Amino acid sequence: MTDENEIFVLTARPNEIGDETWPRLSSLLDDSERQRAARFVFDRDRQGFIAAHALKRLMLAIETGIAATAWKFETAPGGKPYALPQNETPPFFNLSHCDGLVACALSRTDPSGIDVECSDRHAPFAVAERHYAPEEQAWLATLPEAERQTGFFMLWTLKEAFIKATGKGLAQPLRDIIVGFDPLRVHFNDTLAAAFGDPTDWRFEQSQIGPRHLFAVAWRGPARVMCRTIRLDWLLERATENTPGLAAIVAE
DSSP states (O other): OOOTTEEEEEEEOGGGSOTTTHHHHHHHSOHHHHHHHHTOSSHHHHHHHHHHHHHHHHHHHHHHOSOGGGOOEEEOTTSOEEEOOSSSOOOEEEEEEETTEEEEEEESSOOEEEEEEETTSOOOHHHHHHHSOHHHHHHHHHSOGGGHHHHHHHHHHHHHHHHHHHTOGGGSOGGGSEEETTTTEEEOOHHHHHHHOOGGGEEEEEEEETTTEEEEEEEESSOEEEEEEOOHHHHHHHHHTTOOOHHHHHHO
């Protein structure tokens, strides 16, 4: 059982999963999730999907004691998935995955959004011209050329995490949501405040995971974020041992 105001973030690398573990992870998914996984053409994309959704189910199981296979999900109007109640109020969760990394944020009390990106891939700077506010574009322009690629993804992960936390998806133009650094923060106009609340209530955490990946988490209100990178085969075993909550997983 977690304390209030704790958001747990676990990340895992699909390429560390052994061949013998993939069937066990796939067996945790329901029929609709397995059908969605089967639509991917490339193995890495299919495995990333399976790993992300298995991670989600394992975290829910460890936190609540309800079997990973028992969970059912729906999608809110803005596109954000949520867990249906079992015998108690379900935790909030959010997923993200990219080439080489999957991540899930989970909390009993605080809706959040998470985004992970491969920061070593080519940055689509044309996207910045369309979706970044003038202030964000100006910040990018101040960076040395060698740092602009990482800077692009620093902005992108923060903006993506924010819109996922709000549950509004891409219905709101990204240019209207302006993120900044030192400290991490968000700004938007008074019109958006009706939907998103006071900008100063929003919190962010951002970190590099290894040399290739960057992640950001966004949430509203006071909360402590606790992160750990794990192996999914290890987490699968811990889930069968009735580990008492994610706090024990993160603390190990």
